[in-house]
Amino acid sequence: MSEPEPRFKRIMLKLSGEALMGKLEFGTDPDEVDRIARQLAVIRSRGVEIAIVVGAGNIYRGIDGAAQGMDRATGDYMGMMATVLNALTLQDALEKHGQYTRVMSAIDVREVAEPYIRRRAMRHMEKGRIVIFAAGTGNPFFTTDTAAALRALEIHAEAILMAKNGVEGVYDSDPAENPAAKFIPELSHRDAIERGLKVMDSTALSLCMDNDLPIYVFNMADELNIDRIVSGEKVGTLVYSGGLDNQAPGPQS
Numbered sequence: 185m186s187e188p189e190p191r192f193k194r195i196m197l198k199l200s201g202e203a204l205m206g207k208l209e210f211g212t213d214p215d216e217v218d219r220i221a222r223q224l225a226v227i228r229s230r231g232v233e234i235a236i237v238v239g240a241g242n243i244y245r246g247i248d249g250a251a252q253g254m255d256r257a258t259g260d261y262m263g264m265m266a267t268v269l270n271a272l273t274l275q276d277a278l279e280k281h282g283q284y285t286r287v288m289s290a291i292d293v294r295e296v297a298e299p300y301i302r303r304r305a306m307r308h309m310e311k312g313r314i315v316i317f318a319a320g321t322g323n324p325f326f327t328t329d330t331a332a333a334l335r336a337l338e339i340h341a342e343a344i345l346m347a348k349n350g351v352e353g354v355y356d357s358d359p360a361e362n363p364a365a366k367f368i369p370e371l372s373h374r375d376a377i378e379r380g381l382k383v384m385d386s387t388a389l390s391l392c393m394d395n396d397l398p399i400y401v402f403n404m405a406d407e408l409n410i411d412r413i414v415s416g417e418k419v420g421t422l423v424y425s426g427g428l429d430n431q432a433p434g435p436q437s
Contacts, residue, residue, distance in 0.1 A: 194342055198237050198344055204273065222407075268287075286308045
């Protein structure tokens with residue numbers, strides 16, 4: 185039985201830095217990075233164009249103490265530089281799985297990454313390369329969530345896939361603190377903002393809401409989840425403009 189036609193032609197995957205840690209307290213776990221790269225290689229083999237924005241929580245945990253009391257802008261620039269390290273780590277793992285990649289940075293580090301140019305990024309994806317966006321938006325006071333939303337809109341991605349660790353999607357409260365937290369299969373961007381749910385930060389959610397960009401929040405621990413979403417299956421939580429009152433985006437007929 186052949187695989188279904190992919191639901192999406194181009195996706196944005198938002199990876200937290202913590203997704204690269206595995207069971208470590210901070211840093212990167214090579215086995216975990218390889219597992220992620222292997223999943224993405226499968227998706228790319230199906231013809232899906234992939235862009236990635238990666239956070240830096242795994243590295244920033246190690247320097248968090250040094251950043252205490254530091255100017256916010258300086259701390260944010262430190263975080264941006266840390267995302268470049270993660271992008272290069274992910275690039276190396278992807279290339280070991282035979283994938284062609286490009287790292288594009290919003291901060292000028294030409295020795296290791298291309299400067300971000302929107303049309304060049306789109307051209308890379310059209311040629312089958314996986315593009316990893318590093319250094320956030322290049323500006324302090326904006327998170328990598330906002331960078332993922334902004335870049336996704338700029339490159340005309342059809343959806344953001346928001347990878348989470350240890351949870352299946354969005355809940356009405358923090359499941360780590362409340363064992364009775366209820367899973368929410370789908371909701372609107374506006375609902376997520378008004379209820380303060382931990383999907384993305386409010387700036388990123390507003391960008392997605394204003395531009396009708398759906399967000400799929402899913403558990404990265406299941407290696408088949410990205411493939412299932414790309415195939416049009418219901419996985420995790422879908423956040424979209426219609427909310428519960430309108431029809432959710434579904435598989436292509």
